[in-house]
Amino acid sequence: MAADSASAPPEQPSGAESTQNITPWDVQGGADGKIDYDRLCRQFGCSRLSDSHIERVERLTGMKPHPLLRRGVFFSHRDFEAILDAHEQGKPWYLYTGRGPSSEALHLGHLVPFMFTKWLQDAFKVPLVIQLTDDEKFLWRDLELAESERLAHENIKDIIACGFDVNKTFIFTDFKYRSGHFNRNITSISRLVTFNSIRAIFGLKGEDCIGKIAFPATQAAPAFPTSFPHMFGQRKDIRCLIPCAIDQDPYFRMTRDVAPKLGFHKCSLIMSRFFPALQGESGKMNASDPNSAIFVTDSAKQIKNKLNKYALTGGQDTKELQIKHGANLEVDVPWKYLNFFLDDDAELAEIGKRYSEGDESMMSGHVKKRLAEVLAEIVLRHQEARKNVTDAVVDSFTSPRDMTSCLHH
Amino acid sequence: MAADSASAPPEQPSGAESTQNITPWDVQGGADGKIDYDRLCRQFGCSRLSDSHIERVERLTGMKPHPLLRRGVFFSHRDFEAILDAHEQGKPWYLYTGRGPSSEALHLGHLVPFMFTKWLQDAFKVPLVIQLTDDEKFLWRDLELAESERLAHENIKDIIACGFDVNKTFIFTDFKYRSGHFNRNITSISRLVTFNSIRAIFGLKGEDCIGKIAFPATQAAPAFPTSFPHMFGQRKDIRCLIPCAIDQDPYFRMTRDVAPKLGFHKCSLIMSRFFPALQGESGKMNASDPNSAIFVTDSAKQIKNKLNKYALTGGQDTKELQIKHGANLEVDVPWKYLNFFLDDDAELAEIGKRYSEGDESMMSGHVKKRLAEVLAEIVLRHQEARKNVTDAVVDSFTSPRDMTSCLHH
Numbered sequence: 001m002a003a004d005s006a007s008a009p010p011e012q013p014s015g016a017e018s019t020q021n022i023t024p025w026d027v028q029g030g031a032d033g034k035i036d037y038d039r040l041c042r043q044f045g046c047s048r049l050s051d052s053h054i055e056r057v058e059r060l061t062g063m064k065p066h067p068l069l070r071r072g073v074f075f076s077h078r079d080f081e082a083i084l085d086a087h088e089q090g091k092p093w094y095l096y097t098g099r100g101p102s103s104e105a106l107h108l109g110h111l112v113p114f115m116f117t118k119w120l121q122d123a124f125k126v127p128l129v130i131q132l133t134d135d136e137k138f139l140w141r142d143l144e145l146a147e148s149e150r151l152a153h154e155n156i157k158d159i160i161a162c163g164f165d166v167n168k169t170f171i172f173t174d175f176k177y178r179s180g181h182f183n184r185n186i187t188s189i190s191r192l193v194t195f196n197s198i199r200a201i202f203g204l205k206g207e208d209c210i211g212k213i214a215f216p217a218t219q220a221a222p223a224f225p226t227s228f229p230h231m232f233g234q235r236k237d238i239r240c241l242i243p244c245a246i247d248q249d250p251y252f253r254m255t256r257d258v259a260p261k262l263g264f265h266k267c268s269l270i271m272s273r274f275f276p277a278l279q280g281e282s283g284k285m286n287a288s289d290p291n292s293a294i295f296v297t298d299s300a301k302q303i304k305n306k307l308n309k310y311a312l313t314g315g316q317d318t319k320e321l322q323i324k325h326g327a328n329l330e331v332d333v334p335w336k337y338l339n340f341f342l343d344d345d346a347e348l349a350e351i352g353k354r355y356s357e358g359d360e361s362m363m364s365g366h367v368k369k370r371l372a373e374v375l376a377e378i379v380l381r382h383q384e385a386r387k388n389v390t391d392a393v394v395d396s397f398t399s400p401r402d403m404t405s406c407l408h409h
Numbered sequence: 410m411a412a413d414s415a416s417a418p419p420e421q422p423s424g425a426e427s428t429q430n431i432t433p434w435d436v437q438g439g440a441d442g443k444i445d446y447d448r449l450c451r452q453f454g455c456s457r458l459s460d461s462h463i464e465r466v467e468r469l470t471g472m473k474p475h476p477l478l479r480r481g482v483f484f485s486h487r488d489f490e491a492i493l494d495a496h497e498q499g500k501p502w503y504l505y506t507g508r509g510p511s512s513e514a515l516h517l518g519h520l521v522p523f524m525f526t527k528w529l530q531d532a533f534k535v536p537l538v539i540q541l542t543d544d545e546k547f548l549w550r551d552l553e554l555a556e557s558e559r560l561a562h563e564n565i566k567d568i569i570a571c572g573f574d575v576n577k578t579f580i581f582t583d584f585k586y587r588s589g590h591f592n593r594n595i596t597s598i599s600r601l602v603t604f605n606s607i608r609a610i611f612g613l614k615g616e617d618c619i620g621k622i623a624f625p626a627t628q629a630a631p632a633f634p635t636s637f638p639h640m641f642g643q644r645k646d647i648r649c650l651i652p653c654a655i656d657q658d659p660y661f662r663m664t665r666d667v668a669p670k671l672g673f674h675k676c677s678l679i680m681s682r683f684f685p686a687l688q689g690e691s692g693k694m695n696a697s698d699p700n701s702a703i704f705v706t707d708s709a710k711q712i713k714n715k716l717n718k719y720a721l722t723g724g725q726d727t728k729e730l731q732i733k734h735g736a737n738l739e740v741d742v743p744w745k746y747l748n749f750f751l752d753d754d755a756e757l758a759e760i761g762k763r764y765s766e767g768d769e770s771m772m773s774g775h776v777k778k779r780l781a782e783v784l785a786e787i788v789l790r791h792q793e794a795r796k797n798v799t800d801a802v803v804d805s806f807t808s809p810r811d812m813t814s815c816l817h818h
Contacts, residue, residue: 139600145593175596179588184554187584190620191548195604198619210607211599214623 061123093239098131101151107293109275127406161385189217220255223267280312300376315364326358470532502648507540510560516702518684536815570794598626629664632676709785724773735767
């Protein structure tokens, strides 16, 4: 069914596939619960990343591509070449990513785009803006405005703990930053997008509040460099690359439509698959279910227990069957997590080989144990880093200070 | 046709009346071009001001009510008693008015709400906020954003020239002021209003841009005191009175619906009729037609010429007929203008009496001559005052400085 050929006819939804429904607020897999990413790419009209993109990243940065890139977690893009071309030609560009602050404790899935974005910033030495859409969460959820701002403040601490370069990174919340040129860009975008478009792109309806209907302009505006005069002055020619999960694509399709009408480049995108829940790959994790995910606040022991208790295994039911058939890596969540977080390619390959072939020295218990070590290291390192993120450190990232030198390498 | 009775059945549009259509962006009279204000009041659901309101204003302020009030130009209200009650009980309240900066030169019709608002501020000694909706004009007109901001800046000079008290008056443009608590209130309002409501109240459609659809929340927010923390801190209990032309009522109907859900009082309104064009009372003037109105930039000679050349007269065609029948004050524009701008009640009554009775000492030429004197005095005084409105003076009104003492009398 999956056809990468560009000449394939437009797909008609049928059978199991037709139930797949991905929006920025909801991820529903097909009848089998799985996401068909090929189908999603065709439906959204974005492209697959190829080996040549990854090789080019390596050539331009002199760094081995991040595991999330070389293992296909970030698998899709729009106009990524334009960014690589600009970089090659010495033209400035910047990164933009973000998060809707819906919960206090982040899980590992929340960290994925930030870990990858940090790597991109280090590798390309470019400025970065990070938007916390506290207004979005206030509009969509049953949440007090002040609570939404508090969650954003807490989330910023976790984001900073990922290790971004303070000299090149501006983190902002919509409620605090909306003003001036950022607000002017939001208004300019909102003049070019009709309610009918919003309905078609996001599925919003007449019963939805005008805050929701207008919101997409707020997520679009950071893709335009003049939203950050303290970083880029009034330069309109600076390109923007957005690392995000693929469910955010609708926002940036809209943004790309509007960009040339306002004299900006279309933003480029590099997009990831969804990080699977412990219970299996049927969509996003639920931050309100502590057993659905590993949280950055978990202890080593909690991690170990959760993996043992809740992680969907692809291993067989008995030792005998496992030795005979080997594990099904397609559904094995610990294996998938290792693919996200275990840096060592050789070790990963060895684990995959032995586990799938039924080697008795690599049963599901061994895989979970190794994963528990890997995750505990990441999570405990994160907890240590977060301890140092005082309110003063938050201020140093969030104050709109003079950052005009951030474009220099 | 006009029925003031509160027990009158809901009116069915029929005949000439059914063509009357009043929105914040368009004023269409009935088939005869006239506005039926009684019908408008019933349709909008607002009330008529009564003599007892006016007497109460006089009693509370110790000042003779402004001609625009005692002659029924400001003729309609919502919850005006709540403001008078609050004032009587020594509770604080504030005034809120505004303008969409659609043209550089203001005409006399534009001045009317500001002249009346200044009188209210002087009489009640209350704080005042004035909003310039440069974002609205940018969204609705074929106008560059920077041009909309420039027009707002020019309009602010004319508004300041009306003589507001700098210690109690904060003037702001949406593009410059939107941020912080004002923006938070806008977002909170936009969470409570659906697109369907906006369509019903304002007639906006799916083809309209999301900027227009979301805009009403921006005009609503200044009716909530926490939009101005530098004036009112975070006090939610301060009432707001909005003097405006009646076409703005839809915005504030929406605002009043939302207010209690956010813990605010419903704003009160005091609303005026439309100022007639020189060519007659068929709606609002057109600022792009220099012959449709007297502008604040006109010279005494221009005023005289415009009145003689373009003002619709209710006088008869010949001297003989005028002496025989007298003038029809119902349609006579110079007479209407005198009602707006001639302070002296006795002189006004005398002019009206003689002119309508055909006294040959008060022909239409005499009325126009007297009006030209009255208007020239107002316009030249305005021009003198505006000369002193430097950019520094604009800053003194528009900077969000500490004004927390503005509530003290």
